[in-house]
Amino acid sequence: MPKKRQNVKAKSASKDEAVRSEASTEPISKTKTIPRLAQENIEEKNNVASLIRIGFMIALLLGLAGVLFFPKLISLAESTMGMKPVSSGNEHVREASEHDREAAQGETVKQIQTNVKDVTLNEGDLMENEKTELKKQTSLGDKQNQDRSNLDRNKIKMHAEKNTDFKEEDYLKKSKSKDAEIKATGDQSHFDTANMIPPRKGRNGSGKPIILNSETSHVVIDPSQIKIIDSPPDTNTDDSNKRSGKNITGKSSVNKSKADISKSNLNKDNTTSPTTIEEEIQKFKPTFHKTFTPKKIFDGGRRIPPIELLHQKPSNSSVKVFLFDDFLSAQECDGLIRAHDNHVKAANKTPILCFDSVDTLRSHLKDAKKNIKISPNVFTAGTRCVNESFSLQLGNWLKSNWSYSTAFYPGESKFSKILAERIQKAMGLDPVSGGKFQITSYPVGKAYKEHTDCVVGGVDQRDRVVTVLIYLNDVEEGGETRFTELGIWVKPKKGRALVWNNMSPEGLCEPHSKHVASVVKKGSKYILIRWYYYKTFYSLGHRPAPPNLPQRESDQAMVMCDVYNSGSCRWYDEWTYEHLLDYEKNKLKLI
Ligand SMILES: O=C(O)CCC(=O)C(=O)O
Numbered sequence: 001m002p003k004k005r006q007n008v009k010a011k012s013a014s015k016d017e018a019v020r021s022e023a024s025t026e027p028i029s030k031t032k033t034i035p036r037l038a039q040e041n042i043e044e045k046n047n048v049a050s051l052i053r054i055g056f057m058i059a060l061l062l063g064l065a066g067v068l069f070f071p072k073l074i075s076l077a078e079s080t081m082g083m084k085p086v087s088s089g090n091e092h093v094r095e096a097s098e099h100d101r102e103a104a105q106g107e108t109v110k111q112i113q114t115n116v117k118d119v120t121l122n123e124g125d126l127m128e129n130e131k132t133e134l135k136k137q138t139s140l141g142d143k144q145n146q147d148r149s150n151l152d153r154n155k156i157k158m159h160a161e162k163n164t165d166f167k168e169e170d171y172l173k174k175s176k177s178k179d180a181e182i183k184a185t186g187d188q189s190h191f192d193t194a195n196m197i198p199p200r201k202g203r204n205g206s207g208k209p210i211i212l213n214s215e216t217s218h219v220v221i222d223p224s225q226i227k228i229i230d231s232p233p234d235t236n237t238d239d240s241n242k243r244s245g246k247n248i249t250g251k252s253s254v255n256k257s258k259a260d261i262s263k264s265n266l267n268k269d270n271t272t273s274p275t276t277i278e279e280e281i282q283k284f285k286p287t288f289h290k291t292f293t294p295k296k297i298f299d300g301g302r303r304i305p306p307i308e309l310l311h312q313k314p315s316n317s318s319v320k321v322f323l324f325d326d327f328l329s330a331q332e333c334d335g336l337i338r339a340h341d342n343h344v345k346a347a348n349k350t351p352i353l354c355f356d357s358v359d360t361l362r363s364h365l366k367d368a369k370k371n372i373k374i375s376p377n378v379f380t381a382g383t384r385c386v387n388e389s390f391s392l393q394l395g396n397w398l399k400s401n402w403s404y405s406t407a408f409y410p411g412e413s414k415f416s417k418i419l420a421e422r423i424q425k426a427m428g429l430d431p432v433s434g435g436k437f438q439i440t441s442y443p444v445g446k447a448y449k450e451h452t453d454c455v456v457g458g459v460d461q462r463d464r465v466v467t468v469l470i471y472l473n474d475v476e477e478g479g480e481t482r483f484t485e486l487g488i489w490v491k492p493k494k495g496r497a498l499v500w501n502n503m504s505p506e507g508l509c510e511p512h513s514k515h516v517a518s519v520v521k522k523g524s525k526y527i528l529i530r531w532y533y534y535k536t537f538y539s540l541g542h543r544p545a546p547p548n549l550p551q552r553e554s555d556q557a558m559v560m561c562d563v564y565n566s567g568s569c570r571w572y573d574e575w576t577y578e579h580l581l582d583y584e585k586n587k588l589k590l591i
């Protein structure tokens with residue numbers, strides 16, 4: 001054995017020499033003379049020691065290799081011997097976590113943990129991708145559903161479009177590319193949105209005029225010139241017994257003298273006899289419905305075609321509902337929302353609550369399970385409004401019922417003219433027969449019950465023939481406008497205009513025009529409304545000077561709750577007149 005053994009021998013020789021030197025006095029050169037047995041013993045001892053050393057080193061090496069490769073060897077053995085299938089990634093995760101729990105230490109564990117992390121990350125990534133994909137699909141679905149609900153569902157009929165095979169997708173695509181064009185060319189709105197509606201500089205309850213931002217306002221209401229609306233209720237404005245907020249207000253020419261107005265009142269008095277009203281209606285008939293002719297317009301690079309939403313329920317109603325998408329630009333919508341929010345914030349005093357009748361108040365109390373006795377002295381004399389402390393008490397829970405309305409009038413901002421002209425171009429509605437521009441917000445949970453915008457069976461000439469409603473934002477869930485008699489419902493969409501006639505060509509309020517503002521389930525809803533009247537009258541489209549009653553602080557808003565079953569409560573930042581007790585009695589004679 002040579003070689004190894006020889007080496008060992010040679011190596012041990014020197015040691016042996018030392019032993020020998022201790023054991024014998026003879027010189028080293030005499031080693032050869034050592035007796036054979038003794039020599040063999042020494043050799044054997046040397047061999048045993050070498051073997052022990054070698055064995056020790058081999059054991060050491062094997063131990064190290066074992067620590068390093070043991071799990072892999074086991075796993076190899078398992079797989080090659082068919083003990084277990086090769087694990088998938090997920091099993092790996094499970095196995096790893098088992099190791100995780102069981103293994104005490106070492107590189108192996110770390111390695112597996114890294115794998116776990118990797119796999120988890122990959123899964124996470126996958127989930128993210130799936131989520132994004134799902135989101136894409138959902139929003140696409142939403143969009144499709146939304147557009148379908150508004151368009152397909154109601155069988156689209158294009159007007160003023162020769163193209164009879166109108167395709168919704170094409171239309172949407174086209175309008176999107178138009179939007180992109182506007183963005184690219186920077187052709188934005190032609191007015192300053194920040195200045196869209198000037199901030200109110202002041203308002204008080206004593207009949208003082210509202211001072212508007214001089215740069216943008218063309219109308220300053222001076223009560224000395226418009227006495228007729230400065231001393232309510234004889235002098236009043238506004239809308240008939242339809243629900244409040246639909247007030248048209250003094251269309252008094254700013255320069256009209258008191259005498260002029262009285263004279264015009266006299267004339268009006270003459271015209272309010274039933275026969276004259278009928279004559280008026282007859283006269284009116286051919287012109288109005290002829291002029292209400294929706295057509296395609298272009299504005300700010302947007303192509304805005306009208307779409308008629310057909311009735312989904314059989315009816316012989318004359319009500320027509322039209323829809324224009326992108327009627328307002330996103331910028332315009334945002335500007336209006338900002339202006340509205342600012343006006344709401346500015347009136348931060350506790351509002352005064354008014355009710356169309358004592359019964360309405362009772363119903364609200366019952367609804368809220370409030371066992372509160374109402375005595376006549378909770379009302380402010382001459383009004384249908386409850387006193388301040390009662391307002392505060394009721395307001396705390398009634399608040400959950402009301403939506404918020406603020407208004408701007410023609411001439412109070414540059415935008416009022418722009419918008420009135422756009423409406424005229426698209427719908428043929430004469431700007432002078434329009435009232436105020438009312439912005440309403442519905443926080444989550446708010447709605448407005450079923451109602452008509454005109455008075456069914458009413459004879460008042462100052463009624464709302466057409467409603468123009470524009471959605472200023474997308475509503476996450478709910479907030480649809482539903483025409484219950486027609487089976488039409490429309491989902492709010494930023495910039496979308498909805499236009500319909502409330503009255504028949506015969507001048508009668510159509511019960512089929514009933515509609516509901518459905519509950520906002522998620523998000524909030526903002527709309528702008530302008531009502532058009534079939535007869536212009538001097539108070540139309542002008543801000544009324546506030547009435548003297550009830551006594552209130554400046555910037556103290558009013559909440560008006562209308563007929564319980566067909567109305568809701570609405571907060572207004574302006575005071576009109578229908579809360580006054582003798583308003584109903586006098587209004588027909590007033591304008
Ligand atoms: O908010 C809506 O969808 C409808 C509002 C409405 O009908 C109204 O204010 O008269």
Ligand SMILES: [Fe+2]
Pocket residue numbers: 451452453515
């Ligand atoms: Fe309405």
